[in-house]
Structure formats: structure tokens, C-alpha cells
Amino acid sequence: MLIGEVARHSGVSPRMLRHYDALGLVRPTGRTVGGYREYSAEDVRRIFHVESLRSLGLSLRQIGRALEDPAFTPSALVSDLIRWTEDRLEREEELLERLRAIDASAPTGWQDVLRLVELIQGLNSTSAARRQQAVLARPEGVSIPAELLAGAVLAESDPNVAGALRWALARSSGDGLATLAAGAHSEDADIRRRAVLAIAEMSEAPGATAVLEDALGDPDKTVRRHAALALGSRGVTAAVPTLVGMVVEGSNDVDAAEVLGTLSRDPGCADRIMTALVDELAAPTADSATRIRLTQALVELSGTTAQEVLRQLAHEGDRAVALVASAFVEVLDKRSPGDRGDEVSSRRAAVASAQGRGTG
Structure with missing residues (x-):
């Protein structure tokens, strides 16, 4: 031919x-x-x-x-080709994400595009300080697409930069919830933690509460705790068991106790919380430190039942628990009816008083 x-x-x-x-x-x-x-x-x-x-x-x-x-032989060459192809696909995926981010910002001119590209490059910097600066000092007039911020949140390991990204995402005009919700189901526990923390700060986003409720069943304790604190602050009673568990375990127990106090203002939930705390106090596995944390949590609760339990604990056989309970009773007796005041300060003052008695 x-x-x-x-x-x-x-x-x-x-x-x-x-x-x-x-x-x-x-x-x-x-x-x-x-x-x-x-x-x-x-x-x-x-x-x-x-x-x-x-x-x-x-x-x-x-x-x-x-x-x-x-x-x-083809074996070594094919392995090289696979690696090169994976690298190329990764670069192309990054390019595609940049293009989507630019498209989502609806630029009106090339200056807008250049400003956004500069911002994206800052977010991809290897320097944590530069990434944080890119978020906090973004170019004037440049709207950061929520999806871009959400993706950056999921990838960010530096706590300071992550906080800045969550702050910017919570105040963005877009909706990055879909990206975060996908992150909440990642196989990587760190990514799930970042996703739940960010969703917790998106109080106005429709669907955020449902994602957080789903996170209460996460196999990772930290994810469950983040979700419980956020849900409890929103009045979702499904968070009660996890919050009580946090008090028992001593993990963010002060925050958990305060959220339980907020939930207890609902009469329908107060008895449930009280029962859970009293059951843990009576558990044979509860040591002195655990029972002190549970005692401290009681002072956060609304109503007279918690005060009655504290008065009973003031006569507890465990001296440390009895001293803490007595100190709390004194603080509560001095407080005006209906005035909850500064609960954190009251608790610290009571603990300090109990410690003073124990060493006196």
C-alpha cells in the first residue's frame, strides 16, 4: 500500500x-x-x-x-507511566478546582480573576502564616467562593489557619455545606473532625443540624464531641448522652456541663439530664475525680432538684466530693433567686473554696 x-x-x-x-x-x-x-x-x-x-x-x-x-521489559516502564499519569491527573484536578472556583465567583473582568488566582495561590502556600494572611487579608472586593473555603477547611491542619478559614466560611455568602457534608463522611477521621467543627459554626445553613446529628454516631470520639457541643447549643436533646459522657470522661467537661445547663432550661429535658448525671454518680466505676466533675455539672442545671442533690452530696462519704458539693451549695444559697450569674466564675470559686477547705 x-x-x-x-x-x-x-x-x-x-x-x-x-x-x-x-x-x-x-x-x-x-x-x-x-x-x-x-x-x-x-x-x-x-x-x-x-x-x-x-x-x-x-x-x-x-x-x-x-x-x-x-x-x-514493560513492568518498570508501566509503573513509571502510572506514576506520571497520576501526577498529571492531580495537576489537572487542581487546575479544574481553580477554574471552578473562579467561575463560582462570577468575575466581571480579568482583574477579578487575577485577584482570585492570587488568593488561591496564597491558600495553597506551604507557609501557614501566608495561608492565614490570604484568608484574613483577602483582596478588597473579591468574594471567596464558599466551596473553595470549605475545601481549604477540610485540608487545613494548622489550627490557627483552620480557625481563620472557618471564620471566613461562616461569614461567606455562599453555601459550602455540601462540601463539608462530604468531608463529614470521609474515611479520614481528621477530615471528619474539621468538617464537623466548620459545620458547627454555620448556624444558619439549612441542613447543618442534620449533618451534625448524623455525626453523633461517628466512630471517632472527637467528632461525636464536637457535634454534641454544637447540637446542644442549638437545643437538640439527642446530644445529651454524649455530653454527659464528656463530663464523665473529663473531655471538655466544662463546656459540656454548660451546654447541659442550657438544655435543662427546657422542662422536658431537665429530668432526663438530671437522671443521667445521678446515674453516673451512683455508678460503681465512678472514681472521686469523675464524681467531682459530675457534681460540678449539677450546679449548671436549672430548677431546685439539682440543689437538692447537691445538698445530699454535701454529706457524701467521699470527703472531696462532699467539700465541692458544700461549696456549691453556699454559692447557690448566696445567689439571688432566678439569677444564674456567671456560672463559670461561680464554679471556679466553689472549687477554690473546696480546695481551701481540703488543705486547711
Whole structure:
């Protein structure tokens, strides 16, 4: 077959076929009387072999070695090709995310595009300080797409930068909840923690509460605790068991106790919280430190039942618990009816008083 016919059958242009000939990659077996290239069936098969290997990303030099050198094994080369392809796809995915972020910002001119690109580059910096500066000192007039901020939140490991990103996301005009919700179901526990923390600060986002409620069943304790604190602050009583557990375990127990106090203002929930705390106080596994934390949590609760339990604990056989309970009773007795005051200060004053008694 002449070169034109080969080109039609193979889909390889005559110019590329001449290039293959010049490189010695596919040389036609013969020539016509007029000097035109004439390809045999074997030559055509070799052309298809070359094109098949090119489709895998091999260079023409590598293809020549593969076809000519029997010792040239594919295993190492294929592994390299996989790595190069993965790197290329990662770069292209990053480019695609940048383009989507720019499109979401609805730029009105190229200056807007350049400002947003500068911001994206700042967020991708290896310097935590520069990433934080990019969030807090973003160019004037540039609206950061919520999806971009949400993605950055999920990837950010520095606590200061993460806090700045959550702050910016909570105040953005867009909706990054879908991105965060996907992060809340990640296999990586760190990503789930970041997602729940960010969702906790998005109080106005529709659907945020449902994602947080789902997080109460997360296998990671930290995720469950973040979700419980946020839900309890929103009045969701499903958080009560986790909050009580936080008091028992001594993990953010002060915050958990304060949220339980807020929930206890609902009469329908107060008895449930009281019962849970009293049951933990009576648990045979509760040591003195645990019972002190539970006693401290009682002072946060509304109503007279908590005060009655504290008065009973003031006569507890465990001296440390009795001293703390007595100190709390004194604080509560001095407080005006209906005035909850500064609960954290009251608790600290009572604990300090109890400690003073114990060392006096």
C-alpha cells in the first residue's frame, strides 16, 4: 500500500508516517518504480503497534526500544507511566478546582480573576502564616467562593489557619455545606473532625443540624464531641448522652456541663439530664475525680432538684466530693433567686473554696 492508503486505513497522517520513517521506527519495506513508499502488511501491523504504545503515553524513543530490544521489559516502564499519569491527573484536578472556583465567583473582568488566582495561590502556600494572611487579608472586593473555603477547611491542619478559614466560611455568602457534608463522611477521621467543627459554626445553613446529628454516631470520639457541643447549643436533646459522657470522661467537661445547663432550661429535658448525671454518680466505676466533675455539672442545671442533690452530696462519704458539693451549695444559697450569674466564675470559686477547705 502507498502512503496515502496507509494513512486512510490507520488514521496516521502521511506527515507522521514520514516522521516514523525518518526515525527508523516504521520503515516501508519497498519503493515503487517512481520512488514512492510502499508498505507491506507487516509494516501496517507495526504502525498499529506504535500507535497502541503511544496511546499509553510512551515516547517514540521508548516505543523504538520496546519494539526492537527483547530485553526491554514493560513492568518498570508501566509503573513509571502510572506514576506520571497520576501526577498529571492531580495537576489537572487542581487546575479544574481553580477554574471552578473562579467561575463560582462570577468575575466581571480579568482583574477579578487575577485577584482570585492570587488568593488561591496564597491558600495553597506551604507557609501557614501566608495561608492565614490570604484568608484574613483577602483582596478588597473579591468574594471567596464558599466551596473553595470549605475545601481549604477540610485540608487545613494548622489550627490557627483552620480557625481563620472557618471564620471566613461562616461569614461567606455562599453555601459550602455540601462540601463539608462530604468531608463529614470521609474515611479520614481528621477530615471528619474539621468538617464537623466548620459545620458547627454555620448556624444558619439549612441542613447543618442534620449533618451534625448524623455525626453523633461517628466512630471517632472527637467528632461525636464536637457535634454534641454544637447540637446542644442549638437545643437538640439527642446530644445529651454524649455530653454527659464528656463530663464523665473529663473531655471538655466544662463546656459540656454548660451546654447541659442550657438544655435543662427546657422542662422536658431537665429530668432526663438530671437522671443521667445521678446515674453516673451512683455508678460503681465512678472514681472521686469523675464524681467531682459530675457534681460540678449539677450546679449548671436549672430548677431546685439539682440543689437538692447537691445538698445530699454535701454529706457524701467521699470527703472531696462532699467539700465541692458544700461549696456549691453556699454559692447557690448566696445567689439571688432566678439569677444564674456567671456560672463559670461561680464554679471556679466553689472549687477554690473546696480546695481551701481540703488543705486547711
